[in-house]
Amino acid sequence: MRVFVTGASGHIASAVIPELRSAGHSVLGLARSERSAAAVRALGAEVRRGDLDDLEGLSAAVREADGVIHLAFKNEEMRSGDLGGAAAADLRAIETMGAALQGTGKPFVGTNGLLGLMLAGFRGRLAEQDVWPGGPRIDAENRVIALAEQGVRTSVVRLPPTVHGHGRHGFASGLIAIAQATGVAGYLGDGTNRWPATGTRDVGRLYLRALESAPAGSRLHAVAEEGIALRDIAAAIARRLGVPAAPVAPEDAGRHFGFLAAFVGLDAPASSRRTRALLGWEPAHCGLIADLLQEEEN
Structure with missing residues (x-):
């Protein structure tokens, strides 16, 4: 597959892109700056310059690809206190990419953070089947899952705070x-x-398995500990x-x-019990x- 990866110069992508390439896939990576582009090229991926606000560019890149892994998020805005603004930009990007994928049956792997569900009010031991009606980043997760009803093989990887x-x-x-x-x-x-917590390399392997074989509408937990x-x-x-x-x-x-x-x-x-059973994923780090x-x- 030709896979479009957003956030391609980030920490998670540093494990995801090598896994994709080792499995024989080619990668088109989104990069905001020349410095980021150099990091993407060093991983062996082709570069598409742009960011989450370039909706036209996102749509074009998605239409060229056989699958999408969405890792990007406006972390600088979140760290400055504007989590709501960062989440809104993420949702706009997902709506745009989802529209370009409708009816294609192509895989679209989204990303969320486990802590976000707790911040929104969930309490207890979180499992893959647990959902929350809304909140920062949760609206985006729910939108990705909903695209499964529109002919997209969607999944969402929920990340621990300590990858x-x-x-x-x-x-x-x-x-x-x-x-x-x-x-x-x-x-x-x-x-x-x-x-x-989970090791970065194990997270990279999970994204690859999600892209290749996760059933439409899957919520997955990248949890080792x-x-x-x-x-x-x-x-x-x-x-x-x-x-x-x-x-x-x-x-x-x-x-x-x-x-x-x-x-x-x-x-x-x-817990990641369902994820392990569904995809045969076993953390090793x-x-x-x-x-x-x-x-x-x-």
Whole structure:
């Protein structure tokens, strides 16, 4: 297949694109800048310059492709506090790409974050069949799934907040940067809330399987570890940096954690049982804590 990948210079794409190419697919990667384009070319993909606001360009690229993997999101806007604006731009892009795919039967793999469902109000151990009526990024997930009724073989990969590998750790990288700046590896309250985690290479393999064989309307969980306590993540960061780990009071969360304050107290255990059974996906990368400590030892 010729696969159009948005967010092609990002962390997740650094695993997805090599998996696609190893499986014999060609890749057309969206890149916003020449620096991003160089990173996409280094992965062996062809470059399409543009961004999520270039709706005409997105439509044209999708029409040229045999399948789409949508990884891009306006993370800078989210980090600056405009999650709603970033989510709205994502939804517009999905509507545009979906319209170009209607009736084709081609695969369209979307992306969501597991923490977003907790932020919107879901509570408990999240499974693939659990859905939520709306919220930032959730509207986009639901729209992707709905395209299955319009002749598109859609699936959505829900990512944990800590996708780790290649020296990056998702939201945990933000916690590392905060600990470096403040001298404290912090967690909120007693730190017993949990985040799921998965290795980057395992996530790349799941996107490939979703593209090739996920049934239309599938929600998939890229989860290797169902839930790691935030205080354990903080302890690993503390050891890595040689700083203390300590609780942060709720009233100080915004000052200490910045944009992560909205997420750092969320309890988000998640299962991937159905995903593994459906696609035969089995994570093989080491766990998050081991990954952090391996880097500390090296």
